[in-house]
Amino acid sequence: MSGARTPVGPSERGPAKQTVTISFAGFNRAWAAWIGDRLERRGHRVVYQRWDSPAEVPLVELLRDLTLAKGRILIVVSEWYFQLGPRTHDEWNAALREVVAPDPSRFAAVSVTNSTLPTATTVLGAVDLNNMGADEAERRVLERLDLPSDPLPEAAEGTRRGPRFPAAMPEVWGGVPRRNTRFTGREPLLNEAYHLLQGAEAGAGVVTLHGMSGVGKTQLAAEYVYRFGSEYDVVWWVNAEKRVTYRRRLAELAPQLGLTTGAEYGERLRAVRDSLRRGDPYARWLLILDGADEPDQIYDLVPTGPGHVLITSRNPEWSEHNSRLLEVPVYARDESVAFIRRRAPRLTEPEADQLAEALEDLPLLLDQTAGWLNDSDLSVQEYIALLDGGIDQDVVKVSADFPVAFQTAWSILLNKLRDTVPESVDLLRLCTFFAPGFIPVRLLKEMPHDQLPEQIAGLLNDPLLWNRAINQLRQYSVVRLESHEAAGDEAASSGESLYLHRMVHQIVHKDMPDEDRREFIDVVRRALAAADPRRPTDTRLWPGYAEIAPHLKYADVLQSDDPTVQRLVFNCLRYMYISGEYVAGIKLGERAMETWRALLGDTHPRIWELTHHYANLLRAVGDYERTEALERAAVDHLRQERGEHDLDHLRAVGGLAADLRGLARYDEALERSEWLLTAYRDLLGETDSRTLNAQNNVAVSLRLLGRYDEVLEIDRRMLEARRALLRGRHPWTLYSEIAYATDLRLLGRYTEAESIQAKSVREHRIVMGADHPETLRAEHNLALCQYRAGDRTRAGAMLAGVLERSERVLGENHPTTLSFAVSESCFAREHGDIDRAREVGEAVVARYEMLLAEGHPYLAGARANHALVLRSVGERQSAHAAVEQSLAEMTAAVGERHPWTLGCAVNASALRNLVGDPESAAELGHLTVVRATEMLGRVHPLTLSARIALAADLRGLREHQQAEKFEQEALEDLAATLGAQHVHTISARSRNRPFWDFEPYIT
Known part of the structure; x- marks a missing residue:
């Protein structure tokens, strides 16, 4: 007796521990899971038995098999339990009388339905669990099983989180379709999806239900939600057919999670993804992405974290994006038969x-x-x-x-x-x-x-x-x-x-009859035109355009001669350009050019307006030669037909100037931009938005020509004017903030630049969203401000992140992506990751060679950067040859006094020293200091680098006294300009030779 234990908490109502077999229809799994969890917490053993009722097996046999289970049999009674088969009420009444009635003590039941059931179910003595709270429902279950219902200790209750009470909705629930009361079968698929998600490691809980159209993927996902949703705190259903609607729907989760954000969905989206990743405030979340047939469009936005993601898609490529594939086939024949008989009870x-055979299941x-x-x-x-x-x-x-x-x-x-x-x-x-x-x-x-x-x-x-x-x-x-x-x-x-x-x-x-087709398509076109928000530059109205845009193709709006429909097309093209939806915009523009030229003729006024919008989109992806041809044709025709001061002609001139900038014909671009600014001032006045845009484009041309002091004053006035005339968060105002901060940075005023740019980044994220091209530009400029100011840790992380997102959003060959890649390569080289620097740098050179003509300054600058990588890996001769070629090409492209040429010269003098030609190095160094001082001023960072480099060249010629004088003066100016503890000052004091990194400007 010494080893015997006395049972804990005996009850006169029954043994302290029992075995209970819970029999339930798959539809009611949530109830079975909750009841089982309540019993297991009290030490009872639970066996789950999902009730199936194949039509070929007599019902009496199935019930008798159920009696083979150990302990009490608890049936979760609902209409679903009795519909499987399907079986008639008469069949059920007969079977219950034959099997259950002789031994009713083996069976117990709970009812979770108000529907009419077979009359003989009264023999089960079911207790009703409807319309009550969890505590009362638990008490009734225990009482029906003759088990004690004493409250559990608090500690025991809090040891783990079990399934939610099925009658209680998850705390956050949205967008889930109504439950399909005719859902049939699919039990193996539901269970496999459940086990794949539950067994996944944190951050990898993604399953894709994959199959052809009409196979029932959405219905399967909805049934999964209803069966297993009680195990989650958040269930959120998202239409994921289009990236823009997916982004907006996911952003709408922010207030449901209690996140404090602004009204813009870009800011909300970022907050939601961060909240889900951290599992705060909810770790148990389920996100359903329905109709996600284009993984490349949205995979980057699929949240990670402790929760689960269930995707429905026709596209098996989700397997390449961290998702397990679960194929959804057509119905098995028994599932088809059972479904048809539920849907059409009159059929045998x-x-x-x-x-089912005829319709292929x-x-x-x-x-x-x-x-x-x-x-x-x-x-x-x-x-x-x-x-x-x-x-x-x-x-x-x-x-x-x-x-x-x-x-x-x-x-x-x-x-x-x-x-x-x-x-x-x-x-x-x-x-x-x-x-x-x-x-x-x-x-x-x-x-x-x-x-x-x-x-x-x-x-x-x-x-x-x-x-x-x-x-x-x-x-x-x-x-x-x-x-x-x-x-x-x-x-x-x-x-x-x-x-x-x-x-x-x-x-x-x-x-569809042709007459109906003509009438109905006209109705839908008019409906879309009436829904036009009419202000594509207003970011608050972008959701309206995002809703309209997918329907333009199906309404064949390009065939309409209705001016309001054609205006809708222009506004959608403008929206696509400003919002960064370049690929979709180019496709629409191409179709419009082809269709409207055939419909209206090559010289119709609408064609010139279309040319403007289409060229903007092409220019945004760097197709400058194509846009230059389009805009030049427009300029020539409009000048001849309407005169120089026609507004459409002036707009075409502005587009042509932008093309010339893209083609690196900077002087010609500046000349046209200055003429255009004068024309707009004379026609429209100083404060018209078109005048301001022309003034901005003059500044862009001047910046590309290296005239930074002039640009700063223009951009300062532009920013103030746009803040006053538009609003602080207008896209053009935000553009001017980036421009002004860039000017400050290029002039070496890093702290001021960083302060303005940090604010601008916050505004961009709120207004545009985290992955908008302008937001990426803003973050890139902020990273460069931090880098130049000496905060290299934050800068490095941001540069890498911006490049990754730009590659995903814009593509590897986009001009913006390439400019980010240039910065990433330079940063990696300077911080010892030479393999990364070389890989990225070589890719940039190769892509520029493919996209740009020989002699373009961006190609020369990328080669100059690559020469520094070659130097770092010890390939001195190759590096020297590359930098000399770059210096010659840059001089030919932009002139010998341009800051880019001066930067190449700083690098070239270093490489001449390295290969044993100190005299030539010092000669080039002297010339570079003189030109940099004249062009940029004595204390500009590039001039200071040239002065420090020249001191090193003089030491190489053993002219120590002169070298000491140059170095001391430069160090004093560095300390006064950047600060005694700035990384450039410290590096120069340590006699580390400075190098220059080429930075392509994003225009």
Whole structure:
């Protein structure tokens, strides 16, 4: 007896520990998990048994198998438990009487439904868990199992977090579609997705449900949420078809997480991603990215952290982006049969099998077909005969993935809709002139309804008819009605946010009379034009343009001669340019140029306006030769037709000057910009935005010519004027802040520059978003300010981050990315990562050689930087040859007094010394100091570097007295200008020879 233990906490109501087998339908897994967790906390053993009811096995046998389990059997009673099979109530009543009634003590039950159940379920004695809190529900479960219900000690209660009480929603819940009450099967997929996510390491919990259209990926993801959502504190559903809508929807999570941010979604997005990464305030989060078919567009925005991400996609490339793939096939035949019989109870099991065979088990098609077939007098055999015979001669696959019968099945369904509620077909056809996916049908209701076709005006003006059409489409699963980020729950419930599957979209769009096509496309074009926010420069209105832009292609707006529709196209192009959506903008611009030239002629006024917007987008990606040809043609034609002072001509001149700057024809660009500024001042006055833009472009040309003092004053006046006339957060004002801070930095006023640029970075992130090209420019300039000021730790991290994001957002060959890469290579070289410096530097040179003509100063400067890498690895002769070539090319490109040429000369004198030519080095050094002093002033950082370098050259010639004098004077000026403890001053004091890094300007 010495080793015996007395049971803890005995109860007269039953043993302290029991084995309980919980039997539940998969639909009710959350209840089973919660009940099991409550029992296990009290020391009881729990066995989970997911109830399945294959039709071929008699129900009595299945129940008897259940009695083989040890201990008490607790059944989670709901309509789902009794629908599996499907089984009739009579079958269930008979089986319950035969198996349960003779030994009712083995069974217990809890009810989680208010639906009508088989009458014999009373033998289970189920206790109701509906409409109560967790504590009372737990007490009832324990009481039904004859177990003690004493409260657990606080310590025991807090040892771990279990599943949430199923009746309690997660603390944050948004955008999740309504639960599909006809969801069938998919148990292995649901369980595998669950185990993959739960078993993933922190930061790697990403699973992609991959499969063809119509296979049920979205429904599977929604069912996963409802089954396992109680284990999360945050569940957030995101439409991820487009990057811009994904960004906005994710940003909307910020206030739900209690994050304090500004109103701009760029700032909110950054805060949300950081919060999810840290798991603060919620570590248990689930993010669902629905319809993410383009991984390259959004993979960089997928949050990492302790939570989980579930993606639905047709694209298997997610496996290359830190995601586990889980293929979603068509239904297994037993799943198809069970689903059809739920959807169409009048069909027998053999009929359901025949229908599934004919429709190739595709869930979407099964859903739509079975829905109307259940209400039809048509037999399954007659319907299959229609499919086999066809009701028109054009029975083709919409896609290689789709069943051959799909179009024929849809023709049958459309006939059914047309016969019952013809307006539903009109609405459906209207929807196909929007992009597939979420359809902003509220735009139709918000547009002016005068002069609309009679049947459309009637539909839009009659709420009863509208709702009837919507409900008809919902009844047969043609559309889904659910919440959407652009509309919200209230709008969705009133039928203003519909989801149309792309497969259905294609079929309906194809099967449309020409007369309807002409009328309906005109309606949608007018709806989009009416929704135009009309101010593409206002960042607060960008979400409106982001919503409209995807639909332009499907409404074929370029074929419209309506001026309001054409104005919408211009505004969208302007939005795409300012917001950094260059690729999409170029595609739209290319299509517009081709279409409108054919529609309007080569010299129509609209063509010249289109040329301006299209050239801006091409110039933004560095295609200067193409834009120069476009703008020069515009300038020549408009000057000849309208005269020099026509506003369209002046705008074309400004574009041409920008092209010349891109082509490094800086003097010519400055000449045109100065002429343009005078013309605008005479026509419009000093404060017109076009005059200010012209003044800005004069400053850009002067900066490229190295005339930094002149530029600083112009940019200071520009910044003040834009702050006064526009607003502090207007894009042009923010642009001027970067320009002014850059000028200060180039003049060596690093502390002032950093102060202004740090503020500007914050404003850019708020207004533009973290990954906007202008935000990247702002961060890059801030990093260079920090670098020059001596804060190299922060600068290095920011330079690397900016380059990585620019490569992702803009591409490796974009001019902005290349300028960032130049800085990264120089930083890596200076801080000992010579392999990184060489890798990046060689890539930059190769890309510039591909993109720029020989003799371009950027190519010469990149080669000068690479020469310093070669020097660092000991390849002296190669380095010397490279730097001499760069010096010659830079001199030819921009002249011998340009700061870039002077910088190349500083490097060249060092390499001449290194290869044993000190006389030539000192001669070049003297000349460089004289020219730098004349061009930049005695105490400019580049002049100071040249003076320190010359002292070293003089020592190499053993002219120690003169070297000492030069060095001492330079050190005094360095200390006075940059500070005695600045890294450049300390380095010069240690007699480390200075070098110059070429920096390509982003214009």
